[in-house]
Amino acid sequence: MNSPRLQVRExxxxxxxxxxxxxxxxxxxxxxLGGAAPSPDADxxxxxxxxxxxxxxxxxxxxCTVLIAELDGEPxxxxxxxxxxxxxxxxxxxHVADFFxxxxxxxxxxxxxxxxxxxxxxxxxxxxxxxxxxxxxxxxAIRFYEELGAELEPHDGAVLMQWLIKP
Numbered sequence: 001m002n003s004p005r006l007q008v009r010e011x012x013x014x015x016x017x018x019x020x021x022x023x024x025x026x027x028x029x030x031x032x033l034g035g036a037a038p039s040p041d042a043d044x045x046x047x048x049x050x051x052x053x054x055x056x057x058x059x060x061x062x063x064c065t066v067l068i069a070e071l072d073g074e075p076x077x078x079x080x081x082x083x084x085x086x087x088x089x090x091x092x093x094x095h096v097a098d099f100f101x102x103x104x105x106x107x108x109x110x111x112x113x114x115x116x117x118x119x120x121x122x123x124x125x126x127x128x129x130x131x132x133x134x135x136x137x138x139x140x141a142i143r144f145y146e147e148l149g150a151e152l153e154p155h156d157g158a159v160l161m162q163w164l165i166k167p
Contacts, residue, residue, distance in 0.1 A: 006109055008117045011066035011078065013058040018075035019066065020050040026100040033137045064097060067117055069110035077101035079114045081121075086128055094122035096132035115148055 011019065024046035028038040039045060056063045057080070069077040079099045086093035096118060101111040122130045134141050 005072055006113060007070045008067055008113050009070070011057065011068045013054060015066070015068055015075065016050050016054060018068070019053070019078060020046050022075065022078060022100055022102060023049055025102055026098075029100075029103070030135070030138075033135065067114055069101065069114050071105055071108060071110060076105035076108075077110045077114055079118050081118055083125060083127070089128055091128035092122075092125045094118060094125065094127050094130045096130065099132065111144060112148065115145075 024042055027042055027046060031038050053066075057066050064080055064082040066078055066080045068075050077100055080097045081094050082097060084093050084095055085091070096115075099111070099114065101114070119130055134145065136142075
């Protein structure tokens, strides 16, 4: 896939170290967008998250798939997605749960290639749509998605609702 310098491939369990580092950077980025300093235990938070991801992505019954972008063999970004069903027309829908490209590697094509690969996968599944959320404060990401041809959900502008479920 892609050029010899920029490759996208499905992540494996061996990529958990790189995913942990990128997740930490992503969390710090989101904290900064919200006006907060990085969490003092950010390393532990990212490591714990990747510990849980291990079974969800690489276990015997994976719930999601992670794609890694590599530039000259170095992991520089990822997209995490899962397949669901869009009930309005009962077709597959690909849900992007997380997408990130390391700041020092942005504007080199990795993000574009990751999102286009996820779209290619969605098309191959016969999906009617690919969905994701983006924080309204993340104007850089919104511009990036719009440059790719994505649109805000027409009815509500992509409002994310949640229920926090405590174990």
